[in-house]
Amino acid sequence: MAPSGPVVFVVDDDASVRKSLARLVRTAGYDAEAFATVSDFLDRPPQEGPACLLLDVRMPGRTGLDLQEALRAAGRRLSIIFISGYGDVRASVKAMKGGAIDFLTKPLDEGALLTAIAQAVARTLEEQREQSRITEVKNCITTLTPREAEVFALVVTGMLNKQIGAELGIAEKTVKVHRARVMEKMRAGSLAQLVRLAGTGGMVAARF
Amino acid sequence: MALLALLCGAPSTPVREVKPGRIVVLLYPEARLLPEILAVEDAIRPALDPDGAVSLYTEYLDLAQAADEQYERQVIALLREKYASRRVDLIMPIAFPALGFFLRHRAELFPGVPAVFAAANLDAVTGLDLGPDITGVRLPSEWGATLEAALALQPEVRRAVVISGTSATDQNLQAAAAHDLARYRGQIEITYLTGWPIARVLDEVASLPKNTIVLFVSLLRDKGGRLFTDPEAVSLITRASSVPVYGWSETHLGHGIVGGRLASFGIQGTRAAELALRVLGGERPGALPVVDGSGTAYMFDERQLRRWGLRASRLPAGSIVRYQDASLWDLYGWNIVGAGALVVALAVLSTGLLIERTGRRRAELSLGERLRFETLLAEQAAIFSRVSGTDVDREIERALRRMADFLVVDWSTLTEYSEDNRTARVTHWWTAEGMEPVALGFEEIPWSVAQLQRGATVRFTRLEELPGVEAAVDLQTYRRLGVKSRVAIPLTVEGIVIGALAFSAVTTERAWRDEFVQRLQLLGEVFANTLSRRRSEMEGQRLREDLAHIGRVSTVGELTASLAHELNQPLTAILANAQAVRRILDADTADLIEVRAIVDDIVDDDKRASEVIGRLRGFLKKGTLERSSLDMSELVGKVARLVAGDAVLRGVVIRLDLAPDLPPVSADRVQVQQVVLNLILNGLDAMRDSVLGRRTLLLRTARDGEGGVAVTVQDSGAGIERTELGQVFDAFYTTKANGLGMGLAIVKSIVEAHGGRVEARNNPADGATFSFVLPAGQDGP
Numbered sequence: 008m009a010p011s012g013p014v015v016f017v018v019d020d021d022a023s024v025r026k027s028l029a030r031l032v033r034t035a036g037y038d039a040e041a042f043a044t045v046s047d048f049l050d051r052p053p054q055e056g057p058a059c060l061l062l063d064v065r066m067p068g069r070t071g072l073d074l075q076e077a078l079r080a081a082g083r084r085l086s087i088i089f090i091s092g093y094g095d096v097r098a099s100v101k102a103m104k105g106g107a108i109d110f111l112t113k114p115l116d117e118g119a120l121l122t123a124i125a126q127a128v129a130r131t132l133e134e135q136r137e138q139s140r141i142t143e144v145k146n147c148i149t150t151l152t153p154r155e156a157e158v159f160a161l162v163v164t165g166m167l168n169k170q171i172g173a174e175l176g177i178a179e180k181t182v183k184v185h186r187a188r189v190m191e192k193m194r195a196g197s198l199a200q201l202v203r204l205a206g207t208g209g210m211v212a213a214r215f
Numbered sequence: 216m217a218l219l220a221l222l223c224g225a226p227s228t229p230v231r232e233v234k235p236g237r238i239v240v241l242l243y244p245e246a247r248l249l250p251e252i253l254a255v256e257d258a259i260r261p262a263l264d265p266d267g268a269v270s271l272y273t274e275y276l277d278l279a280q281a282a283d284e285q286y287e288r289q290v291i292a293l294l295r296e297k298y299a300s301r302r303v304d305l306i307m308p309i310a311f312p313a314l315g316f317f318l319r320h321r322a323e324l325f326p327g328v329p330a331v332f333a334a335a336n337l338d339a340v341t342g343l344d345l346g347p348d349i350t351g352v353r354l355p356s357e358w359g360a361t362l363e364a365a366l367a368l369q370p371e372v373r374r375a376v377v378i379s380g381t382s383a384t385d386q387n388l389q390a391a392a393a394h395d396l397a398r399y400r401g402q403i404e405i406t407y408l409t410g411w412p413i414a415r416v417l418d419e420v421a422s423l424p425k426n427t428i429v430l431f432v433s434l435l436r437d438k439g440g441r442l443f444t445d446p447e448a449v450s451l452i453t454r455a456s457s458v459p460v461y462g463w464s465e466t467h468l469g470h471g472i473v474g475g476r477l478a479s480f481g482i483q484g485t486r487a488a489e490l491a492l493r494v495l496g497g498e499r500p501g502a503l504p505v506v507d508g509s510g511t512a513y514m515f516d517e518r519q520l521r522r523w524g525l526r527a528s529r530l531p532a533g534s535i536v537r538y539q540d541a542s543l544w545d546l547y548g549w550n551i552v553g554a555g556a557l558v559v560a561l562a563v564l565s566t567g568l569l570i571e572r573t574g575r576r577r578a579e580l581s582l583g584e585r586l587r588f589e590t591l592l593a594e595q596a597a598i599f600s601r602v603s604g605t606d607v608d609r610e611i612e613r614a615l616r617r618m619a620d621f622l623v624v625d626w627s628t629l630t631e632y633s634e635d636n637r638t639a640r641v642t643h644w645w646t647a648e649g650m651e652p653v654a655l656g657f658e659e660i661p662w663s664v665a666q667l668q669r670g671a672t673v674r675f676t677r678l679e680e681l682p683g684v685e686a687a688v689d690l691q692t693y694r695r696l697g698v699k700s701r702v703a704i705p706l707t708v709e710g711i712v713i714g715a716l717a718f719s720a721v722t723t724e725r726a727w728r729d730e731f732v733q734r735l736q737l738l739g740e741v742f743a744n745t746l747s748r749r750r751s752e753m754e755g756q757r758l759r760e761d762l763a764h765i766g767r768v769s770t771v772g773e774l775t776a777s778l779a780h781e782l783n784q785p786l787t788a789i790l791a792n793a794q795a796v797r798r799i800l801d802a803d804t805a806d807l808i809e810v811r812a813i814v815d816d817i818v819d820d821d822k823r824a825s826e827v828i829g830r831l832r833g834f835l836k837k838g839t840l841e842r843s844s845l846d847m848s849e850l851v852g853k854v855a856r857l858v859a860g861d862a863v864l865r866g867v868v869i870r871l872d873l874a875p876d877l878p879p880v881s882a883d884r885v886q887v888q889q890v891v892l893n894l895i896l897n898g899l900d901a902m903r904d905s906v907l908g909r910r911t912l913l914l915r916t917a918r919d920g921e922g923g924v925a926v927t928v929q930d931s932g933a934g935i936e937r938t939e940l941g942q943v944f945d946a947f948y949t950t951k952a953n954g955l956g957m958g959l960a961i962v963k964s965i966v967e968a969h970g971g972r973v974e975a976r977n978n979p980a981d982g983a984t985f986s987f988v989l990p991a992g993q994d995g996p
Contacts, residue, residue: 023788023820030813031791034798092783100289103296110297113787117794118236119270126300 013057013128017041018048020066028061035121045069053083059127064091064098075105084134086127144207147193158185163205237269237495239305244278244312244384249444250466251480255309255333258484263491278312278383294324305494306330312383329500333487334480339390347501352486354478357511358395361461361475364513365428368525374404374427381410382436392432413437420456429460446470459523468537474515482510591617592734599741607745608863615645625650625721631714631746636668641907662686667705667715674702674727700725704735706743716742785820792817842881847924848873848916854891855914865899866907872915877924878991886965893962894928894985901932919988927986934977943975
């Protein structure tokens with residue numbers, strides 16, 4: 008994950024609009040990459056780090072709303088600002104319900120655009136951080152032995168070591184050893200933290 | 216999904232805290248740019264946001280659709296999402312339905328956010344609790360005032376039919392009207408046509424009895440779900456109605472309503488913007504009382520008053536009457552009557568004079584001579600009473616010739632003064648063989664003109680009879696032109712001098728007897744009437760031209776809707792590029808190479824925008840060419856005949872020089888006719904300010920050197936500025952104040968679509984020549 012500035016992806020079928028928006032975004036201190044079609048954008052490897060998507064609603068072929076749907080289906084977290092030639096109640100309802108940051112009409116107001124980009128980048132970053140935390144927890148969980156995993160699952164329910172031992176049919180002392188290993192592998196400093204991690208990991212577990 | 220929800224819900228710590236400016240959200244009840252909404256918006260936006268410090272968001276709630284709960288929930292969801300992360304400072308609901316929506320969902324959507332509403336009619340709203348955070352401007356119902364004004368205009372009225380539709384706005388305004396009109400129950404019968412399909416409404420109003428009036432409330436949506444704007448609905452209803460229609464909004468005026476006490480949405484918007492600024496400035500809305508009934512006025516449409524025979528003298532004091540331009544019919548009608556009466560008067564007078572004269576001392580003229588003159592005058596009067604249209608000019612010129620013959624003068628002229636009485640134009644003239652017609656400017660004969668303008672006749676047999684000092688300039692002019700004797704008679708219509716009739720003798724001195732001058736004055740009256748009638752006909756001509764122009768522009772208007780979208784792309788790019796340049800220039804180290812590249816792009820996008828406009832031109836030639844074999848000489852001849860009347864009216868002589876045996880051209884007849892017509896009209900327009908008598912349009916067809924057929928249209932107008940020669944065929948290039956600049960652009964498109972070429976050049980003497988060449992051949996290119 009090479010450290011880089013936030014990237015704004017511009018997807019618009021109109022070459023001049025694409026180029027000029029990328030340029031404006033760059034002058035505001037962002038990196039910008041422009042794509043003519045939804046497919047071109049999807050062909051690019053997903054971006055690590057802060058980014059957002061400036062997306063035209065109406066395009067020949069797959070539309071901006073299609074892309075929004077595709078990103079969601081792929082579980083990719085990238086905040087979207089829609090841009091449109093004209094106000095379209097139906098499209099904007101759909102876009103905003105799909106989690107878009109904003110729905111702006113062309114020609115774009117500089118202030119509104121940059122405000123929306125800042126929000127979108129922040130949200131993307133936050134989501135990505137959250138995700139990397141989940142990934143991390145998930146990785147930690149995979150390092151646990153089956154027995155440790157069992158102990159982990161019961162520790163976070165609030166059971167005492169003695170109860171866990173009885174539950175698993177092992178000595179309380181053994182539970183204590185496993186528990187210490189779990190704390191170490193999960194890089195948890197306290198029981199409270201472990202519980203939180205389990206929550207995160209539990210969501211992941213529930214999902215896969 | 217669940218994960219996403221969890222993450223989105225989590226409180227976040229943004230990388231960069233962006234502090235936005237003041238945020239104001241305008242809530243409109245409709246999803247359409249209704250004229251009322253535009254008026255409010257036009258007033259609020261510049262007042263609230265002159266320098267971009269306030270972010271104005273606009274939400275079109277589209278409440279004209281059926282009050283569908285699911286739809287309303289969708290809208291709420293959208294607004295919640297959209298404004299979740301924004302600190303909204305002020306809500307501005309426009310019109311009652313938007314205010315109602317806001318009040319219903321306020322706790323959920325914008326808790327604690329103050330609001331300033333505008334154009335909300337609350338007259339029939341009960342149990343409304345605005346609370347301390349809301350103020351605004353009420354839209355008053357003035358139906359009582361309107362009804363009373365209507366009854367003053369039409370005292371016979373016993374019944375009023377009130378029309379309204381089914382949208383939320385319609386219902387709100389209808390309820391307000393009913394509330395307002397309730398107190399007239401005993402006075403007149405009131406019928407409500409509420410929520411009918413438009414067809415039934417139109418049927419109903421078409422056959423209302425005379426003692427009825429129609430009150431138009433609102434019809435944004437009819438029973439069948441058809442959507443209208445107020446002007447649309449008003450136009451439909453006023454066109455169908457058998458009785459006068461009254462309205463309540465300024466936006467109805469001009470669409471067929473007689474008038475009423477009308478509300479101005481612009482003023483509503485301005486007042487609301489004032490309140491909004493105070494709230495944004497920190498004042499509590501609760502401390503600002505709701506503005507009541509602001510901005511209404513009695514306004515009426517002159518044309519409708521006339522249409523229904525209503526007397527302007529019965530309008531309420533302080534009424535504003537719009538559309539006061541004199542109607543063609545009025546002027547024309549008056550003149551028909553006027554001319555008829557004059558014939559009778561003249562006949563009586565002539566006979567009277569004849570009888571009287573027999574018993575008196577014989578004048579210098581023989582009886583036969585005098586009889587001839589009286590007969591001549593009577594004939595002229597008769598001719599002019601029934602002559603019309605294009606014959607007028609021919610008859611005036613014939614009359615001038617006959618009079619000049621009789622009076623033995625060398626030239627006779629009919630001069631028309633401009634409406635401001637500052638310039639004169641010779642409209643008709645006759646000259647003896649070998650004489651050039653001369654138009655005398657005001658500055659050349661100032662004394663004579665001054666006499667004429669105060670209604671006095673100017674006559675002299677010898678130049679010495681003129682007052683040497685006062686008429687010094689006149690004398691000089693007459694000497695230069697060799698005028699020996701002259702009589703000039705003012706032409707007056709209703710006491711206003713509109714021109715002069717003059718006879719000048721150059722070869723010999725000529726005496727002007729009183730009795731002649733009297734008769735000439737009678738002839739002057741005939742001419743004055745004819746001229747004034749002609750003026751009104753010209754007015755009609757102008758009207759027709761305007762209509763044709765509007766027709767063309769509205770076709771263009773339809774195109775504009777789709778082109779606007781296409782224009783939006785380059786405009787978006789231009790704006791973004793310009794903003795980028797501004798940022799670069801603001802930075803300490805401006806990269807001039809980058810700036811240069813951006814400016815190049817701006818130029819390119821601007822060109823692209825022009826091309827979009829150019830496509831408009833392309834659209835006009837859309838459709839397949841229906842080629843047939845054309846004889847260009849025949850075609851040009853026919854088009855020339857088509858415009859002959861117009862040419863006469865403009866004092867232009869059209870000359871034809873058509874080659875007899877041209878090879879046929881394979882082309883679309885209608886389109887080529889259009890080309891020739893446009894070139895001729897262009898030529899006629901170009902000579903608008905040329906000296907009369909030198910307005911010649913020469914149409915010529917010939918073989919082109921390369922085997923094609925060339926058509927040239929040569930005018931004697933002002934010519935084309937050398938710097939503009941290259942642009943005359945460009946779309947929207949025009950030198951005319953009211954021109955759209957499409958005529959020659961269309962010419963070029965059509966000719967080039969036929970594989971031909973166009974050319975414009977200036978003539979060696981004066982004027983310009985436009986030509987086009989089409990390739991010869993049966994099959995075309």
